[in-house]
Amino acid sequence: MTAPGTSVGGSEPLPRPRSALHAQTWREIAHLLANLPVALLGFVYATVVLAAGSGLTVTVVGLPLLAGGLAGARWIGRFERARARSLLRVRVDEPSPLPRVKDEGMFGRLWTGLKDPVGWRTMLYSFIRLPWGVVTFTVGFVSLFLLWPVLPFITRGLTNVDRAMVRGLLSPSDELERRIAELExxxxxxxxxxxxxxxxxxxxxxxxxxxxxxxxxxxxxxxxxxxxxxxxxxxxxxxxxxxxxxxxxxxxxxxxxxxxxHPAVLTDRGLDAALSAVASRCTVPVTVTVDLPARPAAAIEGIAYFTVSELLQNVSKHSRARTASVDVWRTDRRLLIQVEDDGQGGAELSGGSGMAGLAERLGAVDGLLAVDSPPGGPTTIAAELPWRDRDRDH
Structure with missing residues (x-):
């Protein structure tokens, strides 16, 4: 029995089998080779829009044409973000849409479109991408046939530049814009x-x-x-x-x-009395402690009530606990809730107990939900809500 690569019967040595590249490397190669045609289309689009829009500004169609071109550039950015997510596995959030202008008429909408920072950054991206697309296509194509041993390193280096461009020019521009996108x-x-x-x-x-x-x-x-x-x-x-x-x-x-x-006891007497009423309907004994200096805004109070109510329903139905406790307090500008039980544990945000939906509803108002429930218990579930003073509702 001969070892791989040795001669057989005096013939030339057999070639060693070439190891296949990683799937991610092939995706990166595909991205580099597609850069040139995609960048060429984006460059032509940006050039035509800016040239036509600027040249026709002396007429009534110039500025609307430019605003429409910037809106179209958003579609280019969306395509490029999707391509980066698919081939480069880079997470890029979608920027917030253009704000809706209701009472400022046609000129208000036109001005909103002309000062769109997302559209202008995408135009800049389209201009930069053409020379870079030529470089990545040439290097990627040559490396694919001539520099096979170091191909993964070359593709990773080039695509890291692509990732930086996408994050720098096509992602939401600042924390506020990212937050707006999340709230949308x-x-x-x-x-x-x-x-x-x-x-x-x-x-x-x-x-x-x-x-x-x-x-x-x-x-x-x-x-x-x-x-x-x-x-x-x-x-x-x-x-x-x-x-x-x-x-x-x-x-x-x-x-x-x-x-x-919306329970009347919550409106009349606040969280302490309302949560005590919920606890009395639980199938296990529940200790309720509410330590708040004042009542929060009615909307936050209602969300806190229904959060605890749903968590105690889960305790009754799934936990097999002997005792449970509910603690509510305020820290800085947050309302904190903690529900504990000594049951069997195993609760998960992805489970079928409605926990995932509860986390989504809390997230929609800038809240958080955290679950610590190892098998065998105990279970501790913590929720956070933004604190708003009650007098702001009036």
Whole structure:
């Protein structure tokens, strides 16, 4: 048996098998070779838009043409960010969209488009990319056939420059713009959550209180007919008694529904009393400690209430705990919540207990949710919300 690379029967040595390049290296090579055609298209677009828009500024179409070209440049930037994410595995957030100008007329919208920093940075990117695209295409193509042993190092060095360009010119320009982009994304979560809550309320009304009220109306109608027909008092009394029971059940369901929307005890007495009421309905004993110097804004107070309510429901349904505790306090400009139980643990943000949805809803208002729940327990869940003073709501 011969070793790899030795001769067989006096023939020339067999070539050693060439190891395949890593998949990421092939993606980087593809990015480098695509740079030239993509950069050429971007350069032509930017040149035509700027030349035509600047040359026609003396007419009524020059500035609108330039503003439209800058809006189109945003699509180039979107494509390049997607290409970088796919081939270079670089995370680049999308910049915030152009602000909507409602009451400033056509000139207000035109001026907003002309001063768009995202569009101007994309134009600059398109100009820089053409000479760089020529370099990367040439070096990448030559290295692919002539410099195979060092190809991974060359491609990594060139694509690192690409990554720097994308991050520097095509990412949100500052922290404020990144935050605006995040809030635009979170707004969708808030809208979806509100729509789901409205559907739940509609379903509960239709299947619960509304159905009982319909049965009540039918029962009272039959009782009225029996009275007109002269039926016995006992029969009519039984029908009225049944209708009375339906009324009590419908009222209870309406109270439960109202509590699920916004409990009266929260409005009247604040988080301490409201969370104590929630804790009393939990299947395990819960200790509640609320240490707040004042009541937060109503919106923050409501979110804190429903966060604790959902977490205690999870304790009742999934934890198998013997005891639990709820602590609420304020630090600087944050409202902090901590829910602990001595149950079996294993809670995860990606699990099916609604924890992921709760984290999304908190994130939509600049809040946080952290879970520490090793198998076997105990479980500690911490939530943060921004503090806003209550008097700002009035």
């Amino acid at each position: 994304s979170d707004r969708g979560v808030v809208v979806d959550t509100a729509a789901a809550d409205l559907r739940r309320i509609e379903r509960d009304l239709h299947d619960g209180a509304q159905a009982r009220l319909v049965n009540l109306a039918m029962g009272l109608g039959l009782a009225k007919e029996k009275l007109v027909e002269g039926e016995s008092d006992d029969l009519v009394a039984a029908m009225v008694e049944e209708a009375h029971g339906e009324v009590k059940l419908a009222l209870q369901e309406l109270r439960d529904l109202a509590r699920g929307i």
